[in-house]
Amino acid sequence: MAKKPKPEILVYTKYFYPAYKAGGPVRTLLNMVEQLHEWYSFKIVTSDRDYGDTCTFQSIQPDQWMKKEKYSVLYLSPGQRNITRFRQIPGEASHDVVYLNSFFCFRFSILPLVLIRFRKVPQKPVILAPRGEFSEGALKLKWLKKRAYIAFAKATGLYKNVIWQASSEYEERDIRKWFGDSAVVHIAPDLTPANAGSVNQELYQNRRKKEKDFLKIIFLSRISPMKNLDGALRILEKVKGRVEMNIYGPVTDETYWAKCREIIARMPDNVKVTYKGSVPHEEVPKVMAEHDLFFFPTHGENFGHVIHEALSVGTPVLISDQTPWRNLEERQAGWDLSLSNEEKIINVVEFCCSMPSQEFFKYNKGAYSFLASSVKSTGAIEANRKIFKEAYQLLGDNGGHKK
Secondary structure (H helix, E strand, C coil): CCCCCCCEEEEEECCCCCCCCCCCHHHHHHHHHHHHHHCEEEEEECCCCCCCCCCCCCCCCCCCCEECCCCEEEEEHHCCHHHHHHHHHHHHHCCCCCCCCCCCHHHHHHHHHHHHHHHCCCCCCCCCCCCCCCCHHHCCHHHHHHHHHHHHHHCCCCCCCCCCEEEHHHHHHHHHHHCCCCCEEEEECCCCCCHHHHHHHHHCCCCCCCCCCCCEEECCCCCCCHHHHHHHHHHCCCCCCCCCEECCCCCCCCHHHHHHHHHHHCCCCHHHHHECEEEEEEEEHHHHHCEEEECCCCCCCCCCHHHHHHHHHCCCCEEECEEEEEEEECHHHHHEECCCHEEEEEHHHHHHCCHHHHHHHHHHHHHHHHHHHHHCCCCCCHHHHHHHHHHHHHHHCCCCCCC
């Protein structure tokens, strides 16, 4: 008996592996493809370079389809990212469902959707994952332009019949705030690496032991207003204990980074801050394990892979309450606090700084245990599969051809 062909998913995303500077959305999509390829065939259209880079990836052949073990991928050079080329792609990549990995990205989300809606390419069901773009913090950045586009999209019905993917109930709420209760929204948590458990367990068992009256902090993310590095630095200005903070991540906003450097320059003698540059995502758990605390007062995350990676090696986190990671203090895994409560955040840093290794270990253990229990209870793979099942069913209900 012939093996039934897999449903084919055509994915548009601005950045994809080996990119890493664009952060969580790249890892989320790669994890999804690697863990769902048994059931679905993925064809990915993306850029030929990483966030902010001017050169193409050395390991790829731009502007031609490349067959990988678990997916096919087309890395487009800047000259090929035009409407003519995007009209050709659906014809050369047979597919049943279109998957968009952003809401606001023009070339890799808006343009493909417009071509579908105006019947310039084959009509297929569309799944859209906004990746936290509707969070309050994200919408504050370039808010006028973003809200104008949302108003246009709603007025024209551009997103009618789109299946929305939310990574948490908080993101579902954000989507419905703008597109109403009639929007079809499925909650499917972001997938994490399938093979990370044993590696992270070893890192946890051999992780750094905290010193009394000293705190080694890590901030790891893109250097951009959304991630609120300046907020973290302003907190450290007011801390009395002896603290060292290492900053990792690509600078994606030079003006903002200059502002952060000004704060670093006036730090008191008890606080040492060092910028370490970017780190490839496969090295993130190791770097996290070399620090006592992950300090990440972000303005908003739909998931927060860096939070997951910190917890996975037993590094407690001090984060804002604008992520899905909640009630951390109850499990001694860290703290999720309102950014308006500056005094509380300062007190937590001081509290962590003062603790000796033996006492602080309960937070190392709490972080590691919290993540282990969370991962076991998510059912994330089946939740992600359900979205594609619904889209594929929609294809059949509308008279589309199933293979």
